[in-house]
Amino acid sequence: MHSRKPFFIFVALLFIFGTAASIYRSVEHNVPFLPGKQVQSWSVEAKVMFNGTNKAAEASLSLPQDDAFDVLSENASSPGYGLNISDGDDRRAVWSIREASGRQSLYYRVTLVPTGQLDVTQDEEPEVPEAFTWQVTEKGAADQIMNDVWQRSANNLSYAQQLMSVINDSNQSQNLALLLSVNNRTQLFLQMLQSKGVPAKKVSGLMLEDQRRRQQLSPYVQVFHDGEWVLFDVEGNKEGRPDNLVLWQQNNQSVLDVIGGSNSQVNFSMLQETRSALATSIDMMNNSDAMDFSLYQLPLEEQSTFKGILLIPIGVLVVVFLRVIIGIKTSGTFMPVLIALAFIQTTLLTGLIGFLLIVAFGLMIRSYLSQLNLLLISRISAVIIVVIFIIGLFTLISYKVGLSEGLTITFFPMIILAWTIERMSILWEEEGPKAVVMAGGGSLFVATLAYLAMSNSWIQYWVFNFLGIHLVILALVLVMGQYTGYRLTELKRFKPLAGDK
Amino acid sequence: MEFAWPWQLRRNGVLNMNKRNIDYIGKYNPRKYYKRVDDKLITKQLALANGIAVPDLIGVVEEQHKINDIPQMVIDRTGFVIKPAKGSGGKGILVITKVDAGRYYKPNGDEVTPTEVYRHVSNILSGLFSLGGAPDVAIVEGLIEFDPVFDGFSYEGVPDIRLIIFKGYPVMGMLRCSTAASDGKANLHQGAVGVGLDIATGKSLFAVQFDKPVLKHPDTQFELSQIQVPEWDTLLHTASCAYEMCELGYLGTDMVLDKQRGPLLLELNARPGLAIQTANGRGILQRLQHVESLKGPTLSVEERVAYAKKHFCSNPNF
Numbered sequence: 001m002h003s004r005k006p007f008f009i010f011v012a013l014l015f016i017f018g019t020a021a022s023i024y025r026s027v028e029h030n031v032p033f034l035p036g037k038q039v040q041s042w043s044v045e046a047k048v049m050f051n052g053t054n055k056a057a058e059a060s061l062s063l064p065q066d067d068a069f070d071v072l073s074e075n076a077s078s079p080g081y082g083l084n085i086s087d088g089d090d091r092r093a094v095w096s097i098r099e100a101s102g103r104q105s106l107y108y109r110v111t112l113v114p115t116g117q118l119d120v121t122q123d124e125e126p127e128v129p130e131a132f133t134w135q136v137t138e139k140g141a142a143d144q145i146m147n148d149v150w151q152r153s154a155n156n157l158s159y160a161q162q163l164m165s166v167i168n169d170s171n172q173s174q175n176l177a178l179l180l181s182v183n184n185r186t187q188l189f190l191q192m193l194q195s196k197g198v199p200a201k202k203v204s205g206l207m208l209e210d211q212r213r214r215q216q217l218s219p220y221v222q223v224f225h226d227g228e229w230v231l232f233d234v235e236g237n238k239e240g241r242p243d244n245l246v247l248w249q250q251n252n253q254s255v256l257d258v259i260g261g262s263n264s265q266v267n268f269s270m271l272q273e274t275r276s277a278l279a280t281s282i283d284m285m286n287n288s289d290a291m292d293f294s295l296y297q298l299p300l301e302e303q304s305t306f307k308g309i310l311l312i313p314i315g316v317l318v319v320v321f322l323r324v325i326i327g328i329k330t331s332g333t334f335m336p337v338l339i340a341l342a343f344i345q346t347t348l349l350t351g352l353i354g355f356l357l358i359v360a361f362g363l364m365i366r367s368y369l370s371q372l373n374l375l376l377i378s379r380i381s382a383v384i385i386v387v388i389f390i391i392g393l394f395t396l397i398s399y400k401v402g403l404s405e406g407l408t409i410t411f412f413p414m415i416i417l418a419w420t421i422e423r424m425s426i427l428w429e430e431e432g433p434k435a436v437v438m439a440g441g442g443s444l445f446v447a448t449l450a451y452l453a454m455s456n457s458w459i460q461y462w463v464f465n466f467l468g469i470h471l472v473i474l475a476l477v478l479v480m481g482q483y484t485g486y487r488l489t490e491l492k493r494f495k496p497l498a499g500d501k
Numbered sequence: 502m503e504f505a506w507p508w509q510l511r512r513n514g515v516l517n518m519n520k521r522n523i524d525y526i527g528k529y530n531p532r533k534y535y536k537r538v539d540d541k542l543i544t545k546q547l548a549l550a551n552g553i554a555v556p557d558l559i560g561v562v563e564e565q566h567k568i569n570d571i572p573q574m575v576i577d578r579t580g581f582v583i584k585p586a587k588g589s590g591g592k593g594i595l596v597i598t599k600v601d602a603g604r605y606y607k608p609n610g611d612e613v614t615p616t617e618v619y620r621h622v623s624n625i626l627s628g629l630f631s632l633g634g635a636p637d638v639a640i641v642e643g644l645i646e647f648d649p650v651f652d653g654f655s656y657e658g659v660p661d662i663r664l665i666i667f668k669g670y671p672v673m674g675m676l677r678c679s680t681a682a683s684d685g686k687a688n689l690h691q692g693a694v695g696v697g698l699d700i701a702t703g704k705s706l707f708a709v710q711f712d713k714p715v716l717k718h719p720d721t722q723f724e725l726s727q728i729q730v731p732e733w734d735t736l737l738h739t740a741s742c743a744y745e746m747c748e749l750g751y752l753g754t755d756m757v758l759d760k761q762r763g764p765l766l767l768e769l770n771a772r773p774g775l776a777i778q779t780a781n782g783r784g785i786l787q788r789l790q791h792v793e794s795l796k797g798p799t800l801s802v803e804e805r806v807a808y809a810k811k812h813f814c815s816n817p818n819f
Binding site: 324327375376377426430431482483484485486487488490491492493494495496497498499 | 509709
């Protein structure tokens with residue numbers, strides 16, 4: 001006898017690979033585990049304005065590049081302008097025109113999806129900035145404050161923390177009052193950090209708030225500490241990063257450059273949107289051009305076909321379980337799955353009634369046909385044609401009566417129905433009506449359970465979005481194929497053999 | 502509804518469907534030999550070649566137009582049986598016990614018209630009774646004149662003897678007696694009485710109908726504990742021979758006793774059912790494992806029968 005070890009390793013691999021593929025899909029592509037999950041996204045519009053000077057003009061706007069937000073879609077509208085969006089470390093949109101006259105308005109719209117990745121990390125230590133050169137009048141005051149704070153701090157981070165609280169101290173010393181009279185707080189904070197050789201940079205951020213218009217970017221300072229850039233909001237006297245802050249410009253570059261224009265400015269309006277988490281992740285996948293194995297790359301028609309096909313493994317799993325572990329008898333191995341597929345189209349109650357009606361009428365017709373002494377092939381063919389008549393008749397009657405449910409009866413696979421009727425009829429002749437009810441009832445029971453599993457919206461969602469599940473189902477079916485234990489119905493059947501001898 | 506605990510059944514060595522399929526049928530029955538038992542015509546030819554007694558072969562109907570030859574075939578017979586070569590579970594068997602001036606009668610006295618015979622054979626040829634609906638042929642066999650020693654055992658039908666032959670050893674046996682409830686058929690699930698037989702002696706051990714113990718035949722009131730199958734050794738011997746003939750390790754043999762000719766092999770089954778355990782009131786698994794554990798060269802038929810009689814005898818359970 002050959003070893004079963006390779007088999008179990010194979011099954012375990014299928015199981016692990018299937019589960020891992022599903023988890024990967026959830027984590028890497030943000031496909032939510034539960035259907036109907038919603039995510040918030042932000043629609044931000046930047047409006048660039050400047051006055052044209054009847055000459056060629058070029059406007060260059062920095063675009064957001066922030067790990068905390070994924071760009072779901074972006075577009076720029078600017079009639080008459082040429083547009084170039086440059087990728088790279090510093091993403092910028094550059095509009096250009098030969099002649100710009102009067103007030104110009106350029107729009108850039110982006111949809112941002114929060115990723116929850118708020119930390120800004122950097123592996124290598126940034127270069128120590130050049131010491132800031134203070135004005136002679138300010139130097140004494142600045143040195144005094146910096147040295148005082150330096151003494152009270154342990155590292156870059158605590159120095160920055162102390163510094164911010166000193167700058168925002170309401171009981172300002174004269175030294176500080178002097179400095180603040182010529183610098184703003186953020187500027188002063190940055191200068192004092194750089195003077196002590198602390199890596200720090202100014203960034204521009206936009207606070208996202210629903211339905212805000214004409215917002216400006218606010219300046220923030222990032223201080224490098226222990227592999228991470230820590231954000232300081234000096235004006236607001238806050239440390240750390242709120243999750244609704246998008247860092248628009250992080251590279252010490254300008255936010256907006258306009259050549260050939262005057263009085264330029266940019267302002268932002270924004271709107272919070274709620275969208276399906278699934279739709280969002282599908283759009284993200286399409287954006288990233290990932291050659292990922294996703295059925296969403298198929299045309300819609302094929303997608304809906306696959307939505308049906310991918311339910312069959314669930315039905316098959318139910319049938320295997322009910323037959324191998326429970327031991328329910330069905331007529332025809334996978335007929336219940338096919339009936340269950342029809343139930344999905346017709347809904348359960350209509351399907352059950354329709355099935356029973358067709359089979360009952362079919363059996364009546366069949367009992368007449370059996371008296372005609374026909375060959376088997378022509379008899380079944382006759383049954384198929386009669387089944388079509390019955391279906392047509394029921395559809396017509398239900399339409400006249402106004403029962404729209406009756407119209408779905410056409411979804412039953414006719415060949416399957418004809419074979420069912422033929423088998424049931426033989427069963428009736430050979431073993432009587434009781435056997436027919438038992439076999440038919442078993443099939444319908446299994447079909448109903450398969451239908452309940454297959455019509456569950458969560459299961460429908462999972463089998464289509466996490467293809468790894470099918471490997472897990474395959475593993476389960478293979479394992480059940482090796483089950484040598486008692487079926488549940490056998491525990492009843494062999495009850496007389498359970499006693500002690 | 503009462504259920505047994507799985508460990509109670511396991512302790513009593515009750516073989517179940519899944520284990521039968523995987524560990525016995527799947528393991529000991531090579532697929533390529535299946536047609537030797539699934540096609541009764543081939544079984545018959547093999548049996549004749551191996552000197553095993555089978556019911557008379559009157560004729561074979563292979564094509565629709567040959568159906569009209571049947572009356573000519575059976576003209577001087579008192580009765581005959583039409584069965585599909587590839588039928589299973591006793592399906593599609595038509596038994597005619599009386600032929601009277603071209604009119605046919607079933608065992609219960611109902612007349613069967615030539616049209617009905619024609620349709621039945623036509624159904625057989627179309628594959629109605631064969632597995633998967635494959636085209637089939639109809640076998641016309643001589644009627645078994647069953648031994649009067651069985652009078653009273655059975656109602657409206659021939660009692661047949663089912664033996665499970667594992668690797669050539671007869672491991673368990675039962676007598677299947679038809680009843681009014683089973684409509685003259687010998688299938689236990691249809692209501693036939695199953696009588697467990699002692700491998701050593703051919704005496705009855707236990708009897709059930711619909712999985713419930715019975716003491717008397719429900720129709721004839723025959724005391725089932727009194728059964729002693731005659732020519733038991735010949736039966737065991739014939740059944741054991743079937744192993745060499747079809748080379749299937751796990752095999753069910755169905756035999757009947759003919760008044761003149763003794764035990765006749767009716768058919769072989771590569772997937773024998775599990776009801777034999779209920780009829781015997783005991784599990785079959787320990788005996789199968791016993792045979793599995795046997796080492797050494799393959800024994801002759803006589804040695805195997807002797808070994809089985811020695812090791813698989815049991816006490817009556819009435």
